[in-house]
Amino acid sequence: MSITSGIPSGIPSPLKLRPRGDQRPGQHPGQQSGAVLPNKMTARGVKVFYGAKQALKGIDLDIHESRVLALIGPSGCGKSTFLRCLNRMNDTVEGCRVEGRIALDGEDVYGKAVDAVQLRARVGMVFQKPNPFPKSIYDNIAYGPRIHGLASGRDELDEVVQSSLKRAGLWGEVKDRLREPGTSLSGGQQQRLCIARAIAVSPEVILMDEPCSALDPIATAHIEELIDELRANYTIVIVTHNMQQAARVSQRTAFFHLGEMVECDDTEEIFTNPRDERTQGYITGRYG
Numbered sequence: 001m002s003i004t005s006g007i008p009s010g011i012p013s014p015l016k017l018r019p020r021g022d023q024r025p026g027q028h029p030g031q032q033s034g035a036v037l038p039n040k041m042t043a044r045g046v047k048v049f050y051g052a053k054q055a056l057k058g059i060d061l062d063i064h065e066s067r068v069l070a071l072i073g074p075s076g077c078g079k080s081t082f083l084r085c086l087n088r089m090n091d092t093v094e095g096c097r098v099e100g101r102i103a104l105d106g107e108d109v110y111g112k113a114v115d116a117v118q119l120r121a122r123v124g125m126v127f128q129k130p131n132p133f134p135k136s137i138y139d140n141i142a143y144g145p146r147i148h149g150l151a152s153g154r155d156e157l158d159e160v161v162q163s164s165l166k167r168a169g170l171w172g173e174v175k176d177r178l179r180e181p182g183t184s185l186s187g188g189q190q191q192r193l194c195i196a197r198a199i200a201v202s203p204e205v206i207l208m209d210e211p212c213s214a215l216d217p218i219a220t221a222h223i224e225e226l227i228d229e230l231r232a233n234y235t236i237v238i239v240t241h242n243m244q245q246a247a248r249v250s251q252r253t254a255f256f257h258l259g260e261m262v263e264c265d266d267t268e269e270i271f272t273n274p275r276d277e278r279t280q281g282y283i284t285g286r287y288g
């Protein structure tokens with residue numbers, strides 16, 4: 001499947017900055033121009049503190065259903081921190097405090113009634129470094145459905161394992177070696193295994209934190225194609241340092257800087273016609 005987004009493969013120079021406040025009436029700064037798409041998740045006034053240090057300074061962002069949203073920005077600007085707020089991975093970080101509201105289908109994910117483990121099944125995560133469990137390829141995928149009671153018997157579990165591996169584009173390569181350790185796969189295959197593992201519990205949103213940074217260009221191309229295919233069924237948020245990758249895989253891009261979300265728009269707009277000079281500086285390589 002083609003993953004071109006209409007943007008040339010190099011990083012295009014921005015044509016000009018749009019004047020600040022050049023927003024359509026009623027449009028939220030984190031909202032895409034053009035057609036109104038349903039929000040799968042929303043963030044409002046999200047602040048994050050690590051002890052006394054503030055890492056996010058009030059993020060407002062809409063995450064549209066069945067789209068890929070890329071989070072870009074210089075190192076330390078808070079992209080991963082924001083990503084981890086979306087499925088409460090920050091709950092596991094000592095001294096981390098989150099304020100504001102994050103909703104999934106309108107429901108506050110930090111609400112008292114919300115079970116973080118269940119939330120993480122709905123909002124799955126793929127990490128920078130492939131991290132298969134020290135188990136067989138089969139058991140890597142079967143683990144989540146087993147603990148969440150998503151398959152009623154062996155046949156159903158086999159079916160979930162097969163369909164997850166197919167969706168992750170890995171079935172053909174591993175169907176005859178399901179009992180081999182997940183760690184016996186190549187790095188790119190391991191990352192697709194981790195994506196299959198996330199898919200196996202039927203998530204609605206998949207968060208990806210620099211999923212290709214440990215991979216070679218061919219494995220990266222495989223994952224990028226996969227991301228494009230997956231968005232038909234899942235909402236995806238990806239953190240990437242690679243602006244060509246953001247341009248290739250995402251429909252919307254949000255630029256973060258020093259704990260703020262500076263602007264979010266159609267990816268093509270961000271890369272050709274950013275509103276803010278900080279975005280322009282970053283995408284033209286002046287800093288970051």
Ligand SMILES: Nc1ncnc2c1ncn2[C@@H]1O[C@H](COP(=O)(O)OP(=O)(O)OP(=O)(O)O)[C@@H](O)[C@H]1O
Nearest residue numbers: 050053055073074075076077078079080081082093
């Ligand atoms: N566990 C932690 N404890 C203390 N400070 C942290 C922790 N995690 C992140 N930070 C700080 O929060 C800020 C944002 O970090 P974060 O990792 O979210 O940025 P990032 O944009 O994802 O960076 P990078 O692109 O380098 O991965 C940084 O100043 C970082 O040092």
